[in-house]
Amino acid sequence: MWFYILFFSLAVSSVVAKEFVLTLGSGNFSSVVSKHKFIVVEFYAPWCEHCKTLSPEYEKAALILSCYDPPIPLAKVDSSNAVTRGIASQYEIKSYPTIKVFRDGGKVIEDYKGPPDAQSIVDYVLKQSGPGSIEIISAVHASGLIYNKKIVVVGVFHEFAGEEFENFMALADKLRLDYEFGHTLDVEHLPHGKSYDTRPLVRLFKPFDELFVDFKDFKVDAMEKFIEEASIPIVTIYDKDPNNYPYVKKFFNSANSKAMLFMNFSAKLADTFKSKCREVAEQYRGDGINFLLGDAENTQGALQYFGLRSDQVPLIIIQNKDGDKFMKPNLEPDQLALWVKDFKDGKVSAFRKSEPIPKENNEAVKIVVGDNFEDMVLNLPKNVLIEFYTPWCGQCKKLAPILEEIALSLQTDTNVVIAKLDATLNDYPVAKFEVKDYPTLYFKSATGLIIQYQGDISKDDIYSFIQTNRDTLELAEVSMDEL
Numbered sequence: 001m002w003f004y005i006l007f008f009s010l011a012v013s014s015v016v017a018k019e020f021v022l023t024l025g026s027g028n029f030s031s032v033v034s035k036h037k038f039i040v041v042e043f044y045a046p047w048c049e050h051c052k053t054l055s056p057e058y059e060k061a062a063l064i065l066s067c068y069d070p071p072i073p074l075a076k077v078d079s080s081n082a083v084t085r086g087i088a089s090q091y092e093i094k095s096y097p098t099i100k101v102f103r104d105g106g107k108v109i110e111d112y113k114g115p116p117d118a119q120s121i122v123d124y125v126l127k128q129s130g131p132g133s134i135e136i137i138s139a140v141h142a143s144g145l146i147y148n149k150k151i152v153v154v155g156v157f158h159e160f161a162g163e164e165f166e167n168f169m170a171l172a173d174k175l176r177l178d179y180e181f182g183h184t185l186d187v188e189h190l191p192h193g194k195s196y197d198t199r200p201l202v203r204l205f206k207p208f209d210e211l212f213v214d215f216k217d218f219k220v221d222a223m224e225k226f227i228e229e230a231s232i233p234i235v236t237i238y239d240k241d242p243n244n245y246p247y248v249k250k251f252f253n254s255a256n257s258k259a260m261l262f263m264n265f266s267a268k269l270a271d272t273f274k275s276k277c278r279e280v281a282e283q284y285r286g287d288g289i290n291f292l293l294g295d296a297e298n299t300q301g302a303l304q305y306f307g308l309r310s311d312q313v314p315l316i317i318i319q320n321k322d323g324d325k326f327m328k329p330n331l332e333p334d335q336l337a338l339w340v341k342d343f344k345d346g347k348v349s350a351f352r353k354s355e356p357i358p359k360e361n362n363e364a365v366k367i368v369v370g371d372n373f374e375d376m377v378l379n380l381p382k383n384v385l386i387e388f389y390t391p392w393c394g395q396c397k398k399l400a401p402i403l404e405e406i407a408l409s410l411q412t413d414t415n416v417v418i419a420k421l422d423a424t425l426n427d428y429p430v431a432k433f434e435v436k437d438y439p440t441l442y443f444k445s446a447t448g449l450i451i452q453y454q455g456d457i458s459k460d461d462i463y464s465f466i467q468t469n470r471d472t473l474e475l476a477e478v479s480m481d482e483l
Contacts, residue, residue: 020062022075045080060118132172133181263314307353323430364407446471
């Protein structure tokens, strides 16, 4: 950290007025991106508070990276106006700020996956701009790369050429932030490497389960799927050990259904539950469902997120690919296998987190909860603007009086409803409403069209958005008759 402080104190004093972030627009975006092997671009909106916070950090990062040989460029584009909105649409920009990495003149595009501060951006970019995989030239070199508590993927080849090698290197570039990659011509450099191991092969090393596993399909999609699946433990442990956190994150980011067994690790039946959980997880391995064992005493946040209580522990909750949840409280070890089988057979009813449905809902901004979401939003033949918020969100507090004012101005319009849902206490259809930050506004037209609001937090802009996208009552009635 001292290096950055010293660097800024020396560098900024001599280049105070100079901007190191390139400004792009519709006239130069394509030409600038196409001529660079590697360039980072921020898509922003001038009114966005998060963008304003990011701006000085992004500029500091650009200053540091400009001093490398060759310099690594950072750029920005205001994609909120009519002229540049086409760029935002082309790259599917749904929120601000969004930072993307462009490689090979824009042929390969990836999202930035790091914190919004200068040091993190610099570290990320330096790692991204170097080789995705390093050559392993000795057993000592391999041992320095492959060690406990991390996942390493190594490609073993006859030569560093050909389709298999090129595909492996392309995947290493794509996944370099998530895994360590290496490549070698000698399998005996590797732990467990034997001269009779058939090349080419991909060997994934991991600090759990079978410790390493081989794969020989060098299609990029097949390798990526293999790595994603092989790097998740048969049973992920969720407790206070920080070494488990990367695997917990991978568990929750997986597209598979998620089975989570919460219990007290200090309880008498803890070992029995762990054994039963592993047996069931082994049984359904490769069947589209991952298993996690959580220590309820150290994962209270997770219990609260799913709307669960400590007096329901031990419990199992499964969230399927559509976001629906299924729960069995006060579980006994011998009930686990049968209950999971019943879930797979479709015999278990869904569980939904919800506040009580309000007995009176007479305020201008209507309250929506998990148990009345369909009636108040999806199945209501009216135009509905709904806010997904959290009580602790500063931007949500700023938005609240604005929505109140809009709702009051539309009270005589019986075809428009302004509503809000506390996303910390209520479930909602995540497949239809993708909420990544707060507040998030969605508009469901009277005919059922769902659109996310991307504009400024202002009365005029939100009101205009409603009027532009609303349907008439007559059109809604025709649509309902067709159903």
